Amino acid sequence: MKIALISDAWRPQINGVVTTLTKTCQMLGGLGHVVEPITPDRFKTWPCPSYPEIRLALCGDAKLAKLLDGFKPEAIHIATEGPLGMAGRKYCLEHGLPFTTSFHTRFPEYVNLRLRVPLEWSYGYMRWFHGAARRTMVATPSLMSELKARGFENPVLWSRGVDADLFSPDAAIHLEERRPIFLYAGRVAVEKGIEDFLRLDLPGTKYVVGDGPQREELARQFPEARFVGYKTGRELAGYIAAADVFVFPSRTDTFGLVLLEALACGVPVAAYPVQGPSDVLTDAKVGCLSEDLRNAALGALSLNRADCRRFALGFSWDRCARQFLSNLQPF
Template identity: 60%
Template sequence: MKIAIVTDAWRPQTNGVVKTLSTTADGLRALGHVVHIIEPNQFRTFPCPTYPEIRLAWLPYGRLSGLLEEFGPDAIHIATEGTLGAAARKWCLRQRLPFTTSYHTQFPEYLRARAPIPLALSYAHLRRFHSAAARTMVATPTMQRLLESRGFRNIVRWTRGVDVSLFKPRDKSFLDFPRPIAMYVGRVAVEKNIEAFLRLDLPGTKVIVGDGPARSDLQARYPTAKFVGYKYGEQLAAHVAAADVFVFPSRTDTFGLVLLEAMACGVPVAAYPVTGPIDVVNQGVTGVLDEDLRTATLAALTLDPTQCRAHALANTWETATRQFLSHLAPRAAAATAAESALDSA
């Protein structure tokens, strides 16, 4: 099957959305499918307001139409709600072709963290965007319930995986900082609530792996924390495995791939009991969820690393990829359904 995936989030961005889509595309190809990623680097772009590191496609409809028509996809998945996602949605509706979408990011909460935009207004926009899709894929049961409570329909589950051959227990002496080492990995931005972690009175060392618009300010105000920037591949896995506890202060993530990566390294998680962690963390076994993040962090330090690893081993990318594939809405299937409906009329 020829599958087109349209996304506003792509390399050089480093985040869970890009990781999920790139790994899924590789998995689909391994299963014999032809995958075409349509992403911002193929277009003229402009900086995303309030987040200039992210580039959005400028007036992409014409070029996107040509790319889709040339590829001739059997199924189309719109991964994000940005300018490319909107253009792909418009094209599918004009062509009367079915498509699926996914909900990766709690944009209403992200926007409210940056500007006084009412949640109801943002959710109304997103509900309209996804309402035309045959199915909208979400990562967790909690996210499904949240969106359904907001009036979203046709929600299905698309879980996530972890590369357990890369993320695995390693020598903790890789990081020569006073212990215990409490680590955060991800974008350094206001919506990630990193300051809640940096404010904690904890023994040992706080390590921030990642970068973003809030880094310079936070690094200046918390000089004892170690900001090491983005890490990739083996370097990233070595950093994560060297931690004693993985602290995830975000209240707005829909999943948090880094949680599974930490567990695969035998590192327990400390987080708030919110969407994402509440579905990924096995409370008291692979991590501790508590509204008091310091309490969660200190308690997580006492957990058994082997239990964390065992939990991660049950979450494979192959399973997640097959789940994604099963939710697609191929145009041939839609045509068959339409013919059946006419025959029975």
């Protein structure tokens, strides 16, 4: 099948959405399908307000239409609600083509945290955007239920995977800082709740792996923590596998792909009992969930690393890609 994937999130961005999309494309290619990513790197772009490292496509309607006309896809998936997503939605509606979308990110909550835009306004836009799709793919059953309660009529499940060869206990690097090591990896931004983690009274050393608009501010505010910037591939796996506990302070993630990466490295997780962590950490042997994040972090120290690794091996990118494929709406 020839599949057009339209997304405002793509390399060189480093996040769970990009990882999910690129891994799915790779797996679909291995299954014999042809995937054409239509992404910002193919357009003129401008920096996203308040997040300049993210580049958004500029005036992409005509070029997107030309790319789709030339590719002649048999199915179209729109992964994001940004400028390219809007252009793809418009094209499909004008040509009478069925399409699917996916709900990866809680933009209403992000916009509320940054700009205080009421949630009902943003969810109204999201409901309108996804309402034209035949199906909207979401990562967890609890998110499906929430979106249905918010008036979304077409959510279906599309779970996630992990590269268990890359993210492995064997990847661990040597860290000289005092143990135990509590580590967060991901975007360093207000919606991730990292300040909650850094304020915890914990023994040992705190690590923050990643970058983003809050990094400089938090590094000044918490000089005792180690901020090591973005890491990718084997280097990222090395830092995660070297930790004693992975602390995930976000209350806004729809899944939290990095949770699976930590577990595949044999690292137990501490998190709030909210959507995302509650959906992923379904076995008490691999993570501690509590509104008292300090207690969760200390409790996770006693969990068995082999149990964490074994749990993560139940998730694969092959299964993720096949689920995505079954959700598509071919013409």
